Amino acid sequence: MTALRTENISHAYLISGEQGSGKNMFADAFSAALLCTENGEEPCGRCKSCIQAQTGNHPDIIRVTHEKSVISVDDIREQLNSNVVVKPYSSEYKVFIVDEAELMNEAAQNALLKTLEEPPEYVVILLLSESEDVLLPTIRSRCVRLNTRPLPTADVVEYLTANYGVPDYRATTAAAFSGGNLGAAIAFITTDGASEERTKVWDFLRNIDDLSIPQIADAMRIEASEREEVLDLFSLWLRDVLVFKSTGKAKKLILQNEVHSIEKAAKVRSFEALDRAVRAVDEARRRLKSNVNADISLEMLALKLRDR
Ligand SMILES: [Zn+2]
Known part of the structure; x- marks a missing residue:
């Protein structure tokens, strides 16, 4: 102003x-x-x-x-x-x-x-x-x-808690997910259809180390319109796994609902494996843009997320 x-x-x-x-x-x-x-x-x-x-x-x-x-x-x-x-x-x-x-x-x-x-x-x-x-x-x-540049995360959190009455942790997740884009953050907390897709992603990530290959292939059959969001969620999850691995502190995590699975994932993964996984998400993002077989790209990525 x-x-x-x-x-x-x-x-x-x-x-x-x-x-x-x-x-x-x-x-x-x-x-x-x-x-x-x-x-x-x-x-x-x-x-x-x-x-x-x-x-x-x-x-x-x-x-x-x-x-x-x-x-x-x-x-x-x-x-x-x-x-x-x-x-x-x-x-x-x-x-x-x-x-x-x-x-x-x-x-x-x-x-x-x-x-x-x-x-x-x-x-x-x-x-x-x-x-x-x-x-x-x-x-x-x-x-x-x-x-109107993307807003700093703290502003988005404040706006969401004040105007949508969502708890702090959800506002923080939405803000981080949206990269400061207020519209995307609001969509994150208000779109029911997308939130069903997100529930599936969290279920998948919680069990990722115990799933069979066919189960993974099945989970990665994702509608085209939802793929990018799923990649964003993978990034967010990997970010938290890395943060937990480096700090050992649950308080620093964005995904406060997923603390247990993040802790579990951080324990069994090496820094090198996590680094490879982060890069694999970027790679998948590029591949999806260039119209390659999306199901296979995502399946390969999901397997990379399990690397130790
Ligand atoms: Zn007035």
Whole structure:
């Protein structure tokens, strides 16, 4: 919220970042803070304006919507250009949020440019985009650019415990799993279907040293859409096995539910074997991307995870 701290509000911001990196969360927090009547750096969360913002009912926060896979010139004209001239209803500012701004075609961007060239003083436009490059240079040069980099793990944990009421250890797992990508962390704790897949992975890892080869082959028949997540879980598990092997401390583990199996796995594996396993996960990741036989790649990887 540096822009707010310096009281240097620009008329246009270009917020870029990959999907799930928190662009919308940032835009929501930014507009709420801008319109909060308590005038703090962060939205107070209690005033009428904040409550309207939280419930998506703020008359001075306008989200530009679009129907097809393109934001057309009519979308921009009807929802933005013709609306900016109307003074804010109840606030000092009027915020327009254009999500997926990269979907604006050239005509739409040129229409937006008209407003960006001479915006009314109360107007703040937030363009959210996965990539800046597809926007016209004339648009980009009029925007303050903000990049939503992945958040530090501690912030993700704090956000998840505060907003989703999950226990600390689950929030930590989700944060570590998601590599700081808030959207992925939220998906981790809220997606039921994926969590069934995860249960299977934990069952597999708990018993990995006792399974027969056919059982392993069977366990590694994983739906294409779930494979990458399974590799992430393997990485997380190996990370913990390594941490336990080096420190002997269960407290340092991310996977607090799996302490026993991690301890067991750490005892029988050498550092060299674990190192090979970590590299095998990376290798499997590469192989899956290049369309080789996925079941066999995963089976080979699973066998590597058992190396001692
Ligand atoms: Zn407030």
